[in-house]
Amino acid sequence: DNNFQTSLFYACQSGNESLVKYLIDHRAYVNKANLKGETPLFYACSSGNENMVKYLVKGRANINKREHRYFKTPLFYACENGNENIINFLIESGATLDIIDRDGKTPLHYACSSGNEILVKYLVEHG
Template sequence: MSEVDNNGTNVLHWACKGGHVDMFECVLRQYGILMNVQTSPLIQAALKGNRDIIEFLVSTGSNVSQVDDANNTVLHWACLGGYMAVVKYLVRQGSVDINSRNKDGLTPLMTTVIKGKEDVFDFLVRMGVNVSRVDVHGRNILHLASLGGPVEMVRHILGQNLVDINVRDKDGNTAAMIAKRKSRHYNSYNLLVSRVVQ
């Protein structure tokens, strides 16, 4: 599937050049991407980490700034998948807003926090993402890490002093209060409380 001719043209290029939509769909299915679903092939490829497919789709005119029904960008989906190579490629295209928000107010960075991918998180921070954004519930990245991310992500955010540990969301909850309610995040709670006490 990855073989190319002397001009760098692969089977996807030839399927498109020849106008063979059925062949193009067949090739995409080999990568686990379906044409007859509501989510675009570009978004599916981002979620699955298929950088080759993304590059191909972009080179054939796919809109990198497209959004789904919930206003998630391709970058949101790449961050949810946690694939660093795909995130880097999309950000470096220059047509993706790294601070974009979906309908819930979540940014790609917030999605990364929930997924717990520290390398993707650090890359987005280096690229100048706004770390102080909050979602529609007033939750920042530390709240979200405490709500659904791994304890390592909570530790990572705390280690960088990116947000105020005592900030409350719209319901009056700090990150520690959220972690305490989530029994599986007891370690996050202990970590947050130890930071407050210091």
């Protein structure tokens, strides 16, 4: 479409896990970015859908890709939403913790803003 979003983007946005899996299994390009520089992994992290995140990462999604506006990675999106399981999976998969966005904030800053004390403690211990 005009925003360079593919079927995989729309499957992630709608939460259609079976379609996401099907598209990845049939070699959909998981690192295609839209006009904002976001890939489908950003949408999966924002939605909190752990299975979609796992499908995308196993499909070789770039977990340290930055979007164009604020220079956030998918980990920032997951921290904003406070999903501990997704954050743990991203970190175990090699997500960079000591990365800063355009405003000089780290994923830890976003975790603090989410109010999730367990998540903050986890990031401090792993960062």
